[in-house]
Amino acid sequence: MSRATRLLDLLQLLRRHRAPVSGPALAEALGVSIRTLYRDIATLQAQGADIQGEPGLGYVLRPGFTLPPLMFSVDELEALVLGSRWVAVRGDARLGAAAADAVAKIRAVLPDALRETVDAATLTVPMLRDEPVAVDVAVIRGAARREHKLVITYRDLDGADTTRTIWPLLIGFFDRVQVLAAWCELRQDYRGFRVDRIRSVEARDERFPRRRAVLVKEWRARQGLHATARN
Structure with missing residues (x-):
């Protein structure tokens, strides 16, 4: 070495x-x-x-020390390109553009040999048609980062709409749908909301009463208990 x-x-x-x-x-x-x-x-x-x-x-x-992208290995570059392609296909428009911009910034400072590795990456992501989304998912992501509540209109399997005040935590990406994990004030419990069934979203200035990191940890613990019970 x-x-x-x-x-x-x-x-x-x-x-x-x-x-x-x-x-x-x-x-x-x-x-x-x-x-x-x-x-x-x-x-x-x-x-x-x-x-x-x-x-x-x-x-x-300590945080703050960074290395230039030319220090990436070939495998690391392929992982980054694959991840950006996945986001471009499966994320919303803003995330897709951000992924493309990130790879372009990395590519711009690479030596020629590694730049060719980015251009000729051997991994790809299949194009899938997701369920159409009616809201701007960037609003949900922004509220989660700021730990602000959202008011959403949500359509259930029977086509009935309800208005919920939620604390958005995480968005999970599945094969064809995105699922928002959140605390629901109406149900007083953690709930999963399919993003394609959210008909409207309104960000509020009101912050979560508890830190998002604590809520996510609690939500993950609940998921583990549910998985154990199923097994």
Whole structure:
């Protein structure tokens, strides 16, 4: 393994952990001596990586240090291109445009050989016709990010419309539909809403009474319990 590759691998290891990681654990993961690890950490710090810590306490990489896209491997580039193609096919128009713009920015700074890898990516996504969506999904995503409530008109399987005040949490992408996971004030419980059955959406300035991260954690725990019960 070249030293440049080892330094990149070290950065990736540190990025995966929010809490400090001990020097011996990092050295073992990289297959190097502890002395080599300390030299590599010093090299990265000299290049601007905000790695904090010391022997005996562990090391953590603070946010803000980025690598130029030309450091991507071929597999990483193919993964990015595949992901962007999937979003372009399955996401709404704004997400699709954002995915295309992201790949274009990466492609613009790549050397010729890697630029050809992007252009000739071997992975693709089949074109599927999703159920038509009547609302701007970007409004739902924005409300979830800001932790603001939404008022929606929702049409059930029988064609009846109800007005709900919800706390949008996540949007799940399935084969042909998107499902919004949210807390429903009407039902006083977590509910899944098919996005294609939402007839109207209105963002409110009112924030969730609880943090979205806490709600998502609780929702995931409920999903795990339901899965266990089914099994």
